[in-house]
Amino acid sequence: EDQVTQSPEALRxxxxxxxxxxxxxxxxxxxxxxxxRQDPGKGPEFLFTLYxxxxxxxxxxxxxxxxxxxxxxxxxxxxxxxxxxxxxxxxPIGGGGNKLTFGTGTQLxxxx
Amino acid sequence: xAGVSQSPSNKVTxxxxxxxxxxxxxxxxxxxxxxxxxxxxxxxxLIYFQGNSAPDKSGLPSDxxxxxxxGGSVSTLTIQRTQQEDSAVYLCASTPGQGINQPQHFGDGTxxxxx
Numbered sequence: 257e258d259q260v261t262q263s264p265e266a267l268r269x270x271x272x273x274x275x276x277x278x279x280x281x282x283x284x285x286x287x288x289x290x291x292x293r294q295d296p297g298k299g300p301e302f303l304f305t306l307y308x309x310x311x312x313x314x315x316x317x318x319x320x321x322x323x324x325x326x327x328x329x330x331x332x333x334x335x336x337x338x339x340x341x342x343x344x345x346x347x348p349i350g351g352g353g354n355k356l357t358f359g360t361g362t363q364l365x366x367x368x
Numbered sequence: 369x370a371g372v373s374q375s376p377s378n379k380v381t382x383x384x385x386x387x388x389x390x391x392x393x394x395x396x397x398x399x400x401x402x403x404x405x406x407x408x409x410x411x412x413x414l415i416y417f418q419g420n421s422a423p424d425k426s427g428l429p430s431d432x433x434x435x436x437x438x439g440g441s442v443s444t445l446t447i448q449r450t451q452q453e454d455s456a457v458y459l460c461a462s463t464p465g466q467g468i469n470q471p472q473h474f475g476d477g478t479x480x481x482x483x
Contacts, residue, residue: 260410287468287469290471292474297476298476299372299459299461299474299476299477300459300474301474302471302472305469305471343411347468347469354399354401354416354418354424354466354468355413355416355424355427356411356413357410357413358403358410358411358412359410360408360409360410361410
């Protein structure tokens with residue numbers, strides 16, 4: 257069974273204090289790993305897709321990386337507007353391969 | 369352009385009542401997904417529609433849950449004889465094609481509360 261575990265569950269940072277969020281996954285074959293941002297009362301907003309180990313994607317203060325067992329979302333010099341819940345999801349190869357399996361997310365709070 | 373639209377945004381109903389939740393996908397998107405997000409839980413897949421193919425219903429938790437998609441566009445998720453454990457946020461997403469390697473674009477969900 258596909259599994260996604262995110263850590264930490266919650267993270268408080270000072271503005272400018274860089275850190276990383278972890279997403280560990282177990283899947284028979286990985287088609288893609290997706291990162292989303294979710295603000296309170298809103299649906300998840302797509303950030304990145306990673307397909308193979310060693311791949312990296314960047315967007316503003318965020319950089320996502322992928323290995324064969326986990327993905328990291330690095331946040332450099334965060335600002336209060338980066339506060340949100342960050343969700344990781346995997347899409348497996350094969351049967352039922354279109355649906356996503358999500359982790360429970362990391363709730364990030366960036367303070368002034 | 370317009371994103372995925374869901375209605376109502378909030379629904380409060382009594383245990384035992386039936387509810388209908390609506391999803392309008394992004395125009396031209398052929399694949400549509402329903403997920404459920406319970407407090408403290410990850411998003412849980414419910415059902416997937418792709419074009420005229422038979423839907424993947426493998427995530428529906430019981431036969432009280434059903435969904436249809438008319439004309440390849442709007443979808444309705446129906447929950448019959450609601451129970452308190454059905455309280456959750458129901459999210460809809462769509463993709464332009466089959467959804468393989470394509471990011472799913474989500475609506476803001478319907479927050480369902482069963483009294």
